[in-house]
Amino acid sequence: MPGLHVLPVGGIGEIRPGAALGPLILDACRDQDTPLLDGDCLVVTQKIVSKAEGRLVPLDHADFAARAELIATETVRVLRRREELLITETRHGFVCANAGVDLSNVDEGYAALLPVDSDRSAHRIRNSIQAAAGVAVGVVVSDTFGRAWRHGLTDVAIGVAGIAAVVDLRGGTDDRGQELRVTEVAVADEIASAAELVMGKASGIPVAIVRGLDAEWFGEGSYRDLIRPADQDLFR
Amino acid sequence: MPGLHVLPVGGIGEIRPGAALGPLILDACRDQDTPLLDGDCLVVTQKIVSKAEGRLVPLDHADFAARAELIATETVRVLRRREELLITETRHGFVCANAGVDLSNVDEGYAALLPVDSDRSAHRIRNSIQAAAGVAVGVVVSDTFGRAWRHGLTDVAIGVAGIAAVVDLRGGTDDRGQELRVTEVAVADEIASAAELVMGKASGIPVAIVRGLDAEWFGEGSYRDLIRPADQDLFR
Numbered sequence: 001m002p003g004l005h006v007l008p009v010g011g012i013g014e015i016r017p018g019a020a021l022g023p024l025i026l027d028a029c030r031d032q033d034t035p036l037l038d039g040d041c042l043v044v045t046q047k048i049v050s051k052a053e054g055r056l057v058p059l060d061h062a063d064f065a066a067r068a069e070l071i072a073t074e075t076v077r078v079l080r081r082r083e084e085l086l087i088t089e090t091r092h093g094f095v096c097a098n099a100g101v102d103l104s105n106v107d108e109g110y111a112a113l114l115p116v117d118s119d120r121s122a123h124r125i126r127n128s129i130q131a132a133a134g135v136a137v138g139v140v141v142s143d144t145f146g147r148a149w150r151h152g153l154t155d156v157a158i159g160v161a162g163i164a165a166v167v168d169l170r171g172g173t174d175d176r177g178q179e180l181r182v183t184e185v186a187v188a189d190e191i192a193s194a195a196e197l198v199m200g201k202a203s204g205i206p207v208a209i210v211r212g213l214d215a216e217w218f219g220e221g222s223y224r225d226l227i228r229p230a231d232q233d234l235f236r
Numbered sequence: 237m238p239g240l241h242v243l244p245v246g247g248i249g250e251i252r253p254g255a256a257l258g259p260l261i262l263d264a265c266r267d268q269d270t271p272l273l274d275g276d277c278l279v280v281t282q283k284i285v286s287k288a289e290g291r292l293v294p295l296d297h298a299d300f301a302a303r304a305e306l307i308a309t310e311t312v313r314v315l316r317r318r319e320e321l322l323i324t325e326t327r328h329g330f331v332c333a334n335a336g337v338d339l340s341n342v343d344e345g346y347a348a349l350l351p352v353d354s355d356r357s358a359h360r361i362r363n364s365i366q367a368a369a370g371v372a373v374g375v376v377v378s379d380t381f382g383r384a385w386r387h388g389l390t391d392v393a394i395g396v397a398g399i400a401a402v403v404d405l406r407g408g409t410d411d412r413g414q415e416l417r418v419t420e421v422a423v424a425d426e427i428a429s430a431a432e433l434v435m436g437k438a439s440g441i442p443v444a445i446v447r448g449l450d451a452e453w454f455g456e457g458s459y460r461d462l463i464r465p466a467d468q469d470l471f472r
Contacts, residue, residue, distance in 0.1 A: 003434050003444075006240035080470040087470060095385035104419075144421075148384040148471035149331035150392065151464040152402040152422025154429070166388040169436075183340075185380075186388025187433065193390070194430035197423065197449065198239050200405075208239075213433065228387040234316040234323060235384035235471050 002212070007034050008198040009207035017054035022128025025207055034209060036129065039218065041138035041163055041210040043195035047105050048206045049121045049141050049159075050112045059111040061103050067111070074099035074113060079236065090114060093227040094158060095236070096145045115141065118159025119222050126161040138163030138218055142192035148235060155196035157188035157226060164188070164217045165225040186226055187217055238448075243270050244434040245443035253290035258364025261443055270445060272365065275454065277374035277399055277446040279431035283341050284442045285357045285377050285395075286348045295347040297339050303347070310335035310349060315472065326350060329463040330394060331472065332381045351377065354395025355458050362397040374399030374454055378428035384471060391432035393424035393462060400424070400453045401461040422462055423453055 012028045021044065029036050036042070050056065059066055064084070071086060079095060080087040088099045092114070100114040115121045122139040129137055141159035157165060169183035195208035230236050248264045257280065265272050286292065295306055300320070307322060315331060316323040324335045328350070336350035351357045358375040365373055377395035393401060405419035431444035466472050
């Protein structure tokens, strides 16, 4: 059947600091009879990447002052504040709640921070899979962010390797032959969102395979391509 | 294979005002040997919905004053303005560029406006498919919007029928047994984004089938669920 397949990958188990995610994901894919293929794109949730990279820090979840301090260390700028909620810009340039400091899906007494360089995290997974199994996959590291104006959270890309983050269709023509104006599509964000539909929040599915993407999208990419430059951002 | 399938639906042809989208989509799905099944979710781009509903208005694309006037009629509030770009709130409550007035993929001399009530548009498609073929599908009407802070466009839902727009997981527990705080997931937006990955901008694919979604998501929904109330929106 043509089109796209989005396959959940379970059975990866609890991730400890130092865990080698690439081999773990490879094994999990094989164990469930969905071995990785050239041209697949893996979506890996930030939570297991942060855990593998030791980005867990001790935090008493009830200690709001300590939490605020931790958020401050991850923040370069506060855009808005309302009660306990901070909308912040992280060192990467992401605008999100509480600088991505996350208390869910981690042990009581800990908080998970965003990866320091989530492109590097994605490249590490991609390279180890290539080395171990000889398959060339794209990798998207995903996280769950809120948006301005729209209610509800969606998953977006916070790191990519081997796949474009934004596909630039400027200068093409639409199906009536007219020139397209603005059609830079954030495919990495759309890939992260598609994967979230098979992950859920509490289902123990931290990885998905997205199979059947346009071959032309595979190549160089960076989360930086997904950050609107501050001087072009009317809402920063 | 488990997981999600996202199937492009082509061969729908040019849509004229008054066209019955439901039967046209049904036929196109059958013609390409992907007949609709109970529990499928159809994603239908705004462009063909607007065309079928006669939401095309004459506009000289080079006449910027006329274009500004047209945008003004579709706008309840201007949030930001930079050169020719207006970030506006539409009558529906959507925040998007130029009130959704679109010059691409329409005949020279015309502009496409957003559907007046895109939930109603979605219901009309859903009901006519149910009546003609006896299958119960969800319908998402999608459009391509920009975002604050993030570069690149993504497809989002501007109308839904028979499927939730936002799935509320508040009060559940994560996979470590801890209570989840905020996990209202905008599944309709994620479904629209997943569909966009097989549509592209210039590919003549105005419809996609998303197959394999969680059965619990099917039910009542509205685009209104996707609009962050102004008094809770820190960026409006």
